[in-house]
Amino acid sequence: MSGKILNIDVHESIIDFTADYISKSDKKTALISGGRRPFLFIKKKLAEKQKKAFFSPEFFTNDGFIEEIIFDNTELIKISDIEATFMIFETVKNESPQLLKDKTSFASFMEWSFEILSFIEQLDLENVSEDKLKAVKANAEIGYDVPENINSLLKNIFKIRKSFYNSMEKSSKTTKGHSFLKAAEIESNLLAGNFDEIILMSPFYLHKVEIEIFKKIYNAGKLTVFIHGNPKKYEALMQIYSVFGEPLPDIENKKDEYKLNIYSAFDDQSQGALLKNLISGYSENDLDKTAVIVPDSKMLQSVISEISIVTDRYNVSAGYPAEKTPVFSLLNAIIEAQLSRKGEYYYSKDVMKVLTNPLVKNMEFLGESSISRTAVYKIEEALNQYSGNCLSGRMFVAFKEIIGEKQIIDEISLAVNEVWEYTAPEEIMKMLKEIFDVFFTSWEKIETLNNLSYILSELLEKIYSLSVAANYSLNAEATELLLSLAKELKFGEVSQAKFQNEDVLNTFKKLIKNKRIVLPGSPLKGLQILGLLESRNLSFENVFIVGMIDSAIPAVKKEYSLIPKDIMYALGIEIAKKELEIQQYHFDRLISGAKNLNLIYPDNDKDERSRFIESLIWNKQFENKDINIVKINKFVLPKFLAKQPAKRKYAKTKKIREYLKNMSYTHSKIDAYLSCKLKFYFMHVLILDERTKVGQEFSAVDIGNFVHSFLKDTLCEKLDSKKLQTLEFEKEYFKKFENSFDNSPHFKFREDAFMIKEVLLYRMKNILHYERLRSYKNIYGCEKKYYSNIKTASGETYKFNCRIDRIDTDGENYMIFDYKTGAAPGSIVSNKYFDLMSNNFDRQNIKKAVSSMQLPLYKNIFEKETDFAVLECGIYDIKKAEIIKFPERKEIYDKCIDAVRSLLDEINTGESFEFDEEDKVNCKTCKYFYICT
Numbered sequence: 001m002s003g004k005i006l007n008i009d010v011h012e013s014i015i016d017f018t019a020d021y022i023s024k025s026d027k028k029t030a031l032i033s034g035g036r037r038p039f040l041f042i043k044k045k046l047a048e049k050q051k052k053a054f055f056s057p058e059f060f061t062n063d064g065f066i067e068e069i070i071f072d073n074t075e076l077i078k079i080s081d082i083e084a085t086f087m088i089f090e091t092v093k094n095e096s097p098q099l100l101k102d103k104t105s106f107a108s109f110m111e112w113s114f115e116i117l118s119f120i121e122q123l124d125l126e127n128v129s130e131d132k133l134k135a136v137k138a139n140a141e142i143g144y145d146v147p148e149n150i151n152s153l154l155k156n157i158f159k160i161r162k163s164f165y166n167s168m169e170k171s172s173k174t175t176k177g178h179s180f181l182k183a184a185e186i187e188s189n190l191l192a193g194n195f196d197e198i199i200l201m202s203p204f205y206l207h208k209v210e211i212e213i214f215k216k217i218y219n220a221g222k223l224t225v226f227i228h229g230n231p232k233k234y235e236a237l238m239q240i241y242s243v244f245g246e247p248l249p250d251i252e253n254k255k256d257e258y259k260l261n262i263y264s265a266f267d268d269q270s271q272g273a274l275l276k277n278l279i280s281g282y283s284e285n286d287l288d289k290t291a292v293i294v295p296d297s298k299m300l301q302s303v304i305s306e307i308s309i310v311t312d313r314y315n316v317s318a319g320y321p322a323e324k325t326p327v328f329s330l331l332n333a334i335i336e337a338q339l340s341r342k343g344e345y346y347y348s349k350d351v352m353k354v355l356t357n358p359l360v361k362n363m364e365f366l367g368e369s370s371i372s373r374t375a376v377y378k379i380e381e382a383l384n385q386y387s388g389n390c391l392s393g394r395m396f397v398a399f400k401e402i403i404g405e406k407q408i409i410d411e412i413s414l415a416v417n418e419v420w421e422y423t424a425p426e427e428i429m430k431m432l433k434e435i436f437d438v439f440f441t442s443w444e445k446i447e448t449l450n451n452l453s454y455i456l457s458e459l460l461e462k463i464y465s466l467s468v469a470a471n472y473s474l475n476a477e478a479t480e481l482l483l484s485l486a487k488e489l490k491f492g493e494v495s496q497a498k499f500q501n502e503d504v505l506n507t508f509k510k511l512i513k514n515k516r517i518v519l520p521g522s523p524l525k526g527l528q529i530l531g532l533l534e535s536r537n538l539s540f541e542n543v544f545i546v547g548m549i550d551s552a553i554p555a556v557k558k559e560y561s562l563i564p565k566d567i568m569y570a571l572g573i574e575i576a577k578k579e580l581e582i583q584q585y586h587f588d589r590l591i592s593g594a595k596n597l598n599l600i601y602p603d604n605d606k607d608e609r610s611r612f613i614e615s616l617i618w619n620k621q622f623e624n625k626d627i628n629i630v631k632i633n634k635f636v637l638p639k640f641l642a643k644q645p646a647k648r649k650y651a652k653t654k655k656i657r658e659y660l661k662n663m664s665y666t667h668s669k670i671d672a673y674l675s676c677k678l679k680f681y682f683m684h685v686l687i688l689d690e691r692t693k694v695g696q697e698f699s700a701v702d703i704g705n706f707v708h709s710f711l712k713d714t715l716c717e718k719l720d721s722k723k724l725q726t727l728e729f730e731k732e733y734f735k736k737f738e739n740s741f742d743n744s745p746h747f748k749f750r751e752d753a754f755m756i757k758e759v760l761l762y763r764m765k766n767i768l769h770y771e772r773l774r775s776y777k778n779i780y781g782c783e784k785k786y787y788s789n790i791k792t793a794s795g796e797t798y799k800f801n802c803r804i805d806r807i808d809t810d811g812e813n814y815m816i817f818d819y820k821t822g823a824a825p826g827s828i829v830s831n832k833y834f835d836l837m838s839n840n841f842d843r844q845n846i847k848k849a850v851s852s853m854q855l856p857l858y859k860n861i862f863e864k865e866t867d868f869a870v871l872e873c874g875i876y877d878i879k880k881a882e883i884i885k886f887p888e889r890k891e892i893y894d895k896c897i898d899a900v901r902s903l904l905d906e907i908n909t910g911e912s913f914e915f916d917e918e919d920k921v922n923c924k925t926c927k928y929f930y931i932c933t
């Protein structure tokens with residue numbers, strides 16, 4: 001007697017039907033389903049029905065069932081993915097080395113290995129015969145219209161597959177595909193094991209080798225197949241009836257009864273917000289009967305963040321991207337730090353990425369997290385380009401330099417004393433050494449995956465014992481996943497194979513890429529957030545599907561990454577053809593069981609609405625003969641027109657007044673006040689400045705500093721202009737350039753240093769040329785400092801200081817210049833200067849009249865302090881190698897100084913620093929924008 005096929009109406013719950021069937025059975029039953037989730041629901045139903053004794057079934061997924069057969073009947077054990085890919089690499093190396101091309105290391109071939117492995121699995125599952133493969137080989141020799149390496153793979157796949165299986169069997173290992181093939185060879189009485197009945201619950205597409213296996217069990221009378229839905233609607237279901245030799249049942253198509261709502265929103269976030277609004281009134285009981293389907297996991301975050309506002313009774317089973325957890329981002333940062341390392345020198349930016357990871361900086365290395373936090377902060381400060389420390393601005397750093405730098409260790413010790421308790425410098429050094437060992441140096445010598453496995457396990461153990469990682473479920477799940485990976489890496493041939501350090505790290509990086517973790521929660525209670533596949537066989541009263549765009553649902557691959565679809569079809573691998581039908585079936589099944597169906601899609605120019613929605617709308621229109629029957633509810637996020645907060649005023653308190661009175665002024669302080677009163681307050685009263693980041697890209701300031709220091713060194717004080725004309729000077733000038741550039745810590749480790757050098761050399765050549773054309777006797781001073789004071793109309797005297805880049809002399813008069821390496825102003829003084837500079841100085845007019853008070857102030861201070869006359873002042877434009885002169889007229893200079901006097905009085909009087917509407921133009925690019933309200 002053969003087995004049987006039972007058909008269940010698609011509107012009925014397959015869970016209820018199965019639980020009912022099993023509870024009435026007195027057989028020893030195995031239940032096979034595509035996923036594990038339905039088992040939990042069936043168990044729950046069975047527990048509710050447990051009024052009469054029955055045999056509890058054993059539950060298997062399709063793969064699990066085959067594994068069980070293999071373990072019961074052979075010596076084979078499952079091979080890990082990494083071991084299988086390594087075996088493929090070795091096989092290709094021996095059998096078809098031409099396929100490796102330039103990918104001679106395992107790490108570089110790994111992605112290909114995975115693709116070949118998956119292709120072989122498809123061949124196994126569809127039981128593609130040797131003859132078919134040989135035919136492919138013949139065609140490949142003629143040449144398919146595919147890249148050469150694919151033709152070459154097709155020619156050799158037969159050989160590779162055979163050799164791969166030989167290697168696997170020698171080590172008693174098996175892959176999924178190989179296990180299926182092996183199971184198909186086993187006699188039918190052994191396939192069913194000791195079960196009286198095997199239930200195949202709601203299958204859809206069955207691979208050819210699966211059909212062979214299940215047919216044997218069916219013919220032995222032990223297989224019962226539950227088909228959910230009308231087979232006449234789906235080719236894959238008709239195929240099941242046909243292979244088991246059963247006639248198609250005559251089923252009446254019942255109408256769907258759900259209430260359909262279709263919503264459009266704009267983007268992921270607004271879809272999430274809409275969803276939140278729709279479920280916000282749901283009771284706990286309603287939530288238990290509700291599923292949110294998220295076909296594309298990239299929407300998961302928006303959905304979770306919105307839903308968690310209205311309930312914490314939800315369970316996510318759609319797979320959260322592991323790389324978003326701190327544990328994974330730390331691992332990625334550790335690998336990056338190794339890959340950018342040059343010997344014992346680490347790229348400072350990558351070092352800080354590891355050290356500032358929340359798990360690292362809060363670790364309790366000396367029993368208190370504030371100690372490591374302080375140390376990390378102090379190291380970051382020391383590496384900062386403006387710290388003045390000997391590690392300041394270092395792009396690359398060795399740990400022995402940090403530990404060996406007494407100043408840093410003492411500073412950490414002092415700072416720790418402030419936040420915690422006295423910790424001796426030796427203790428600090430010991431702690432830093434441990435931190436550097438765990439996160440950096442122990443990773444330097446890894447040469448095998450086995451080494452990596454130990455180092456990784458130790459790292460995870462440290463994180464777990466010394467940080468707060470264990471308190472957060474996401475980290476706990478991520479750690480679990482990594483520990484199981486570490487276990488896999490410990491065994492097999494691949495674990496002992498020696499590689500270059502960077503190859504092992506690259507291999508590991510590829511292995512952890514795209515890993516997903518399941519967020520903890522109860523799948524039986526609360527709202528269920530699922531992917532489409534995870535919803536297989538489940539039924540919910542309220543169904544929401546978000547992100548319904550045509551590329552996400554149905555998510556049909558246009559092409560397989562390695563083998564083109566046409567060749568897959570030629571080989572009889574039809575799963576690619578079935579993708580659309582499979583997803584349509586899951587969608588139809590899910591919605592047919594619902595009472596309230598809510599479909600949400602983004603209405604924008606980029607994405608197309610899912611064809612599943614189109615077809616539902618079309619059916620409704622057709623049934624009702626009404627084109628307007630389906631209404632789309634458009635959801636528009638309420639616009640929050642945030643009122644622009646008013647800029648605050650800042651009182652000039654007594655202390656501030658004293659400070660302002662005693663402050664030593666400079667031209668940049670006056671210019672800042674001219675630009676914006678609040679900017680002056682933030683910058684020069686509160687002394688707030690941006691924190692520069694370690695490893696920050698080379699800035700204009702650094703180039704400026706380099707040029708200033710080089711020119712001070714070459715066009716130096718007392719240099720006679722005649723000397724400039726000599727060859728000897730020229731040689732010395734360029735030699736100094738080479739030396740200063742090559743020894744600059746900022747340029748040393750930069751890959752683009754050669755380019756920066758070329759540009760600067762070109763500019764310095766032009767400067768030398770220009771200097772040779774100028775007429776002056778000698779250079780009087782470079783970067784000379786002067787201190788002076790200015791008396792204002794109110795009778796007050798204010799201190800001033802300046803540092804003049806360059807002072808030349810013709811023997812009688814003096815010329816003052818300021819080097820500008822960045823953009824120089826087109827003109828320094830406006831044509832309407834005298835109109836704007838009325839006696840009643842207005843700040844807005846002053847800044848329109850003159851771009852900066854720098855040169856008039858330099859002239860004023862220099863003349864006052866030296867009694868020498870300044871004939872000329874100008875901006876020395878380094879880029880163009882030319883001088884932009886300040887107008888010579890004395891009245892212009894004098895008016896400027898009068899304006900400065902008036903500004904000084906303004907700064908020192910009044911109740912507060914207030915915002916001026918006319919300064920608003922500077923706000924967009926102002927670094928104080930976010931604090932300035």
Ligand code: SF4
Nearest residue numbers: 676678679923926932
């Ligand atoms: S944000 Fe605008 S108002 Fe505030 S300090 Fe900057 S420029 Fe001035």
